[in-house]
Amino acid sequence: MYAPKKIVNDPRNVVDELLEGMTLAGDGRLKQISGGRGIIRTDLPPDRVAVLIGGGSGHEPVFHGFVGPGMGDGAACGNIFAAPAPNIVFDVAQAIHRGRGVLFVYGNYAGDIMNFDMAAELCEEDGIAVQTVRVWDDITSAPPSEMDKRRGIAGDLLVIKVAGAAARTFGTLEEVAAATARGRDAIRSIGVAVRAGSIPETGHPTFDLGDDEIEIGMGAHGEPGVERTKLMPADPLVDNMMERLFADLPLAKGDKVCLVLNDLGSTTMMELYIVNRRVRQILDARGIEVYRTEAGRFVACQEMAGFSITLMKLDEELAGYLDQPADTLGYRRLG
Amino acid sequence: MGLSVEDTRALLIAVADSVVAAKDMLTEADSAIGDGDHGIGMAVGFEAAKKEIEGKDFADVGAVWKAAGMGIMKTSGGACGAVFSTLFRSAGKSLGAADTLETPALAAALAEAVDAIKARGGANLGDKTMLDALAPAADALAAQGDAPLPAALAAAAAAAEAGVEATKQMVAKTGKARPLGERSLGHADPGAVSTAVIFRAMRDHLAGQG
Incomplete structure (x- = not known):
């Protein structure tokens, strides 16, 4: 096991220092609230349903890196890999609420569910x-x-x-939530871990993986996957992952997808494009059209090496949401 | 008989100190079947709990428990923050305006905490969670009837420890360990380990006082 080398100060301060630096990188368009653990837009457009995102820190750019026009209005940021406390979520909800309700969007983890639900109760009382x-x-x-x-x-x-696009399109919380849930239901992902990331405060890797091993399906926090195997070339690995995706998300000839290749922290763009080459061979052979490709680091786990493949089955409505402009630190799209 | 409001405050400060001292051990327990940050979240939360109750006057026993729970709720985050803040806040609600802490009231408060945590996280007994230590501890306390707290908490601490052992034979059904399935066998649940730390701290703090 290699020793992690991180460019940090006191490891207990990584979250505070990261959020301060990230907010500054917003060049005036972001600000910190709730003891620094909430990040919100300074340029909130009036009279819209608010989109509140959040989760544990250490996975940048998600979630706080997706605050900005066309995506989240504010983010509640937890400690490393841990859900934000309810009062942070509540503070952010109050700050971004513009009279039309707040949509919570976050990853489906027990800690997040409990803390966001507690925050939702605080919001309801308010x-x-x-x-x-x-x-x-x-x-x-x-x-x-x-x-x-x-x-x-x-x-x-x-x-x-x-x-974010739905909040720009619809006037009611119910409509924005329904559109967002429709989008969510069209998405499937599979990841592979090559090497563990480590928790800054302990310096310990989140899991053990042999030097010549990989694990298919391993979670962003090192939750175990479905198959541990020897390191193999990119093409057969992608074949294995794509088979599993097709088994879960039926796609027919002529279907359109958005393809996301996500670096889990320290897999190179070189590798992602080698993966992309094989993914496209497979999709082309099945007559599936790639409407949009996003390759880069979106949801990471510190210096974890590995990547994930995401497919979103598109119809005109969903493609339209992807086409709308977005301008955040972690993701930008011209309109 | 029973603990005064001031003694209850000292009891919970001892609990907070023990949890903070157990930080590395808890993180180690979590590394086996979770993501290895349980001790960090617990330490942050219980440091804040201590800050909420240290050097302050409280009107009643319930207020001390509630204040400790608020400290955890505001700082800890993660599953542990939600669960352990619910433990202290719901117990505090149940204890209410009492000016002494007695065994039957604490047993009833912990039973309510078990229900509140079940409702919050959707977990049941046997799912390999902290409930598998908390529920037996609450039951053991209830079985002590009117016994003095030191003896009753000794029984509760033993039951919590036994609960931790029992989680080793359970397959995780919730949380980050759930996808491990059978691979979670043989490892104790970190939340249950934390729960045992809390009861052990209460037992040790009161040892020799009954």
């Missing part, structure tokens, strides 16, 4: 309407019959993108 869409795209974390037990991974990017 007269703020809340609806929730949890991201659950990781196909290896539960069978299709238990979709609502699946973890949220790189699908976060697309669900937040849809939520």
Whole structure:
């Protein structure tokens, strides 16, 4: 096991220092609230349903890196890999609420569910309407019959993108939530871990993986996957992952998809494009059209090496949401 | 008989100190079947709990427990923050305006905490969670009837420890360990370990006082 080398100060301060630096990188368009643990837009447009995103820190750019026009209005930021406390979520909800309710969008983890639900109760007592869409795209974390037990991974990017676009499109919380849930339901992901990331404060890797091993389906926090195997070349690995995706998300000739290739922290763009080459060979052979490709780091786990493949089956409505402009630190799209 | 409001405050400060001192051990327990941050979240929360109750006057026993729970709720985050803040806040609500802490009232408060945590997280007994230590501890306390707190908490601490052992034979059904399935066998649940730390701290703090 290699020793992690991180460019940090006191490891106990990583979250505070990261959020301060990230807010400054917003060049005036972001500000910190709630003891620094909430990040909100300074340029909130009036009279819209608010989109509140959030989760544990350490997965940047998600979630706080997706605050900005066309995506989240504010983010509640937890400690490393831990859900934000309810009062942070509540403070952010109050700050971004513009009279039309707040949509919570976050990954489907027990800690997040409990803390966001507690925050939703605080909002309710304060007269703020809340609806929730949890991201659950990781196909290896539960069978299709238990979709609502699946973890949220790189699908976060697309669900937040849809939520932001829907908030621009619709006037009511119910409509925005319904559109966001429709987008969520069209998304499936699968990941592979090559090497663990480590927790800054302990310096310990989140899991053990042999030097010559990989694990298919391993979660962003090192939750175990479905198959541990020897390191193999990119093409057969992609073949294996794509087979599993097709088994879960039926796609027919002529279908359109959005494809996301996500670096889990320290897999290179070189590798992602080598993966993309094989993914496209497979999709082309099946007559599936790629409407949009996003390759990069969106949902990471510190210096974890590995990547995930996400497919979102598109119809005109969902494609329209992806087409709308977005301008955040972690994701930008021209309109 | 029973603990005064001031003694209750000292009891919970001892609990907070023990949890903070157990940080590395809890993180180690979590690394086996979780993501290895349980001790960090618990330490942050219980440091805040201590800050909420240290050097302050409280009107009644319930207020001390509630204040400790608020400290955890505001700082800890994660599953542990939600669960352990619910434990202290719901117990505090149940204890209410009492000016002494007695065994039957504490047993009833912990039974209510078990229900509140079930409702919050949707977990049941046997799912390999902290409930598998908390529920037996609450039951053991109830079985002590009117016994003095030191003896009753000794029984509760033993039951919590036994509960931790029992979680090793359970397959995780919730949380980040759930996808492990059978691979979670043989490892104790970190939340249950934390719960045992809390009861052990209460037992040790009161040892020799009954």
